[in-house]
Amino acid sequence: MVTVHEVVEKVGSVALLIDAVDVGDISVSGALVNEHSDPSPWLEGGEILMTDGMGIDDSRAEQRRFVRRLIDARVSALALGVGPGLRYQEVPEPLRQACRSAGLPLIRVPETTPFIRITDAVYSMILSTRATDAERTAEAQSRLVQAAARPGSSPDVIAALTRLTGLWAQLRDSATSDVIAGKLPEWISTDQVQLTVDQIRPRELRGTAVIPSDHGHARVQAVGAERLRGYLLYGTDDGKIGQDSAALATFASSLLAIDLERRAAVEQAQRKPRSDAAKRLLGSPLSAAAARRILSSFGVEATRLYVATVSRPPDSHQLLATANRFLGEALGTEDGDDVVLIIPETAPDHRHRLEELTRSSAVGLSGAFPPHELRMAHRQATQAVAVALRGGGGLVDAMAIGNSSLLLQLGGAPALRAYAEAVLNPILIPTSGPDRHLLSTLIAWFDSGCNLEAAASSLGVHRHTVRNRLQRVEVVMDRRLDVMRDRFEVWLALESLLVATSLEA
Numbered sequence: 001m002v003t004v005h006e007v008v009e010k011v012g013s014v015a016l017l018i019d020a021v022d023v024g025d026i027s028v029s030g031a032l033v034n035e036h037s038d039p040s041p042w043l044e045g046g047e048i049l050m051t052d053g054m055g056i057d058d059s060r061a062e063q064r065r066f067v068r069r070l071i072d073a074r075v076s077a078l079a080l081g082v083g084p085g086l087r088y089q090e091v092p093e094p095l096r097q098a099c100r101s102a103g104l105p106l107i108r109v110p111e112t113t114p115f116i117r118i119t120d121a122v123y124s125m126i127l128s129t130r131a132t133d134a135e136r137t138a139e140a141q142s143r144l145v146q147a148a149a150r151p152g153s154s155p156d157v158i159a160a161l162t163r164l165t166g167l168w169a170q171l172r173d174s175a176t177s178d179v180i181a182g183k184l185p186e187w188i189s190t191d192q193v194q195l196t197v198d199q200i201r202p203r204e205l206r207g208t209a210v211i212p213s214d215h216g217h218a219r220v221q222a223v224g225a226e227r228l229r230g231y232l233l234y235g236t237d238d239g240k241i242g243q244d245s246a247a248l249a250t251f252a253s254s255l256l257a258i259d260l261e262r263r264a265a266v267e268q269a270q271r272k273p274r275s276d277a278a279k280r281l282l283g284s285p286l287s288a289a290a291a292r293r294i295l296s297s298f299g300v301e302a303t304r305l306y307v308a309t310v311s312r313p314p315d316s317h318q319l320l321a322t323a324n325r326f327l328g329e330a331l332g333t334e335d336g337d338d339v340v341l342i343i344p345e346t347a348p349d350h351r352h353r354l355e356e357l358t359r360s361s362a363v364g365l366s367g368a369f370p371p372h373e374l375r376m377a378h379r380q381a382t383q384a385v386a387v388a389l390r391g392g393g394g395l396v397d398a399m400a401i402g403n404s405s406l407l408l409q410l411g412g413a414p415a416l417r418a419y420a421e422a423v424l425n426p427i428l429i430p431t432s433g434p435d436r437h438l439l440s441t442l443i444a445w446f447d448s449g450c451n452l453e454a455a456a457s458s459l460g461v462h463r464h465t466v467r468n469r470l471q472r473v474e475v476v477m478d479r480r481l482d483v484m485r486d487r488f489e490v491w492l493a494l495e496s497l498l499v500a501t502s503l504e505a
Contacts, residue, residue, distance in 0.1 A: 001027045002125045004077045004105045007048065010121040014079070015108040017096060026105060028076045031122040033115050037062075038069055045074035048107070048122060050115045052081040053088045060094040067098040078104055079118060083111025133244060140164045140248055148255040151262055155181035161234070161252045165245040169234040171223070171256055174201075175322040175357065180230065185237055187215035196220050197231055204228045217241055223253050227315060229260035267321045271332075274298060274324070278333040278342055281371065282307070282378045291371035300329050302344035304368040307377035308354055309385040310339040311362040319357065327353055340381070342374060355395050362388035363395040386502030416500035423493035426476040435476065441469040446491055 004026045008016040029046030035054040036042075043049070049070060056066055070078060078099060082088050091108055099106040109118070147153060147160040158169050158181040170182035177194065184193070192211055197220065200207030205228055211218040218235035222228055232253045235241060241249075277294050280286070286294075295301070313319045316339050323330045323341050327350060331342040343350050345368045354363065364385025366377035384398040421428060427438040441459065445466065448454035456463040470481060479486040 002122065002129055003027055004048070004107075006125060007077075007118065007121050008107060010125065011113070011117055013110060013113045014118070017091065017099070017106045017108060026076050028122055029126075031115075031119045033119075037066065040069050040073045043070075043073040043075060046076050048077045048079050048118060049075050050079040050081070050109070050118060052086050056087075056092075056095065058092070060098075063092065063095045064098045064101075067095070067102050067104055071102050071104060076105065077107055079107040079109050079115070081109045081111060081115070086111055137244060137247065141251055144248070144252055144255055148259060151266075152259070154256055154259045157252055157255050157259070158182040161249060165242075165248055167234045167236060167241065167245055167249065169232065169249070169252075172197075172231045172233065173322065174222070174224070174228045174230050175318050177356075182233075184233065185216065185235075187213060187237075188218055188233075193220070193233065201228075207231075211235075219246075219249075221249070221253050223257050223260060225257045225261045227318065229257065229264060232256060264317075264321055267324075268317065271320055271324070274331045275320070275333040278331040278340065281331070281342060281374045282333070282340060283375070285375070286372050288370065288372040291374070295331075295371055298329065298331065300331070300344055302346050304345040304370060305374060305377070306343045306345065306350065306368055307366040307374055307381040308341045308343060309335070309364045309378070309381040310341065310358050311364075311385050311389060312337045313339050313358060313361045322357060327357070338385075340378060351395070351397070358395070360393075362393045364388055365395060365397045367399045383499075383502065390498075390502070413500045413503040416496040416503070420493045420497035420500060423477070423489060424497065427473060435472065438469055438473050438476070441466060442473055442490070443494060445470060446494060450487075 005016065007028055008014055027046060028048055029044070031048045031050060032039075032042065033050045034042055035051055037055040037057065039049060039051075039055070056063060067078070080088065080091055080095070082090055091106065096106060098104075107118075109115070143164060144157060144160050147156040150156075154171050158171055161167065161169050162182070168183070168185055170184050171180040172178065172193075173180055174197075177197070188211060192213075196209050196211050200209045200220065200222065203222070205222050205224050207220075207222040207228075209220045211220060211233075216235055216237040217240050218233060219241065221232045221234075223230040223232050232249065234249045277298060281291060281294060295305075310319065316334055316337075319339050320332045320334070323332050327341065327343050327347050329344060330347065333340055341354075343354070347353070351365065354365065362385055364381040364383065364387070366380040366384065369377040380398040384396045388394055388396040424439070427435065427442065441455070444458050445452075445455040448458060452463045452466050456466045459466065473479075474481055477490070479490060481487050481490065
């Protein structure tokens with residue numbers, strides 16, 4: 001950074017009227033000669049404005065307005081040429097006072113010093129500073145590259161970034177939020193980080209954000225090459241992040257992306273045997289001993305396991321890569337567009353962890369089964385995910401589904417549909433006219449506990465409309481809904497239809 005004070009020292013023959021303001025830290029981005037009364041259109045901010053005063057009016061009020069225009073244009077200093085052959089032989093006192101009040105550095109330039117000397121001083125110092133900064137940046141980048149030379153280098157890259165820039169930094173796994181390297185200051189909470197990450201996650205590799213705080217400055221940047229792998233958090237405990245430090249953090253994120261992609265490739269190669277084992281356990285029938293041997297070969301000794309079916313996860317590769325670390329040695333495989341996970345019963349807090357891992361997907365979770373009965377667990381999880389999909393997503397535990405639904409699912413889709421259509425056919429056929437609403441009204445009535453008011457509210461109609469439709473159902477189906485046997489048969493047919501549809505899907 002080039003400052004006003006440094007420029008004055010380099011030129012030598014000019015005088016800085018230091019009674020105007022302490023200018024030690026005011027940076028300079030350029031120098032410009034302009035004789036207009038309002039030079040604002042020619043200014044970008046940060047310049048030393050040089051003038052012989054041709055555009056400066058003699059009145060005190062106009063000189064104050066002139067200085068205010070310079071302040072609004074973010075000028076770094078005003079350099080006024082003075083001497084016998086110029087408009088002003090000395091700096092006018094009103095102009096000096098206006099600069100002092102506004103905090104604008106004022107430089108007295110004698111007639112014998114051409115403005116070109118100030119211009120040369122400014123731009124030669126800027127070029128020298130940029131060359132020095134470039135050398136310093138190149139050296140820092142070289143050290144970061146050295147830190148990233150070996151596999152598993154993320155902790156070394158984070159440590160080097162912190163050492164070279166003075167920033168704090170932390171790298172987190174994008175799927176599990178696990179800390180890979182580094183640490184955060186105390187004024188940033190885990191909840192703040194998670195909220196920010198959740199906001200930028202949809203933007204994937206383009207995700208960046210600032211964590212708002214009164215204590216310091218913090219940024220979050222997505223890390224990855226082929227796909228999102230992690231998040232780099234970095235910042236300062238006071239003040240803003242310098243431009244050079246931010247550039248090095250961006251460079252470091254590229255090196256971290258290489259390491260995380262390398263780690264993902266290794267995990268993918270290691271995952272194939274686990275995927276093949278999961279397919280065997282979920283596929284053909286196995287003896288208890290054979291199933292235990294398969295699990296033991298991967299260090300899984302649990303006597304009971306859960307199966308989770310995740311419907312169309314956004315990134316199946318990422319899910320499988322993190323499930324093993326996040327769910328206690330879980331095995332997993334792809335099943336079409338879905339992912340199926342086998343989770344040991346000993347996995348701590350497995351349900352909560354599974355929900356964290358699959359936030360945006362519908363998930364079905366089975367009960368705990370012995371290793372040789374995982375085919376049945378898979379079927380149970382598949383039935384549960386169908387329920388989750390009907391409900392709009394989230395996790396559905398098969399053990400929490402009504403026993404009647406589970407019992408019906410054992411009958412198979414063809415038998416269930418045949419029974420449902422035999423009972424419900426009179427209200428399944430109409431697709432137009434007043435009878436087209438009978439099926440939806442009947443479902444709403446049962447879902448609301450056979451309550452007219454609640455059913456009417458869910459359908460957005462009057463309760464008399466619901467009553468009339470139910471009476472019509474009784475006529476076309478030749479059944480009495482106030483007779484328990486008829487009511488149960490109609491309810492069972494509706495449940496059979498729903499279960500058959502989910503099994504077919």
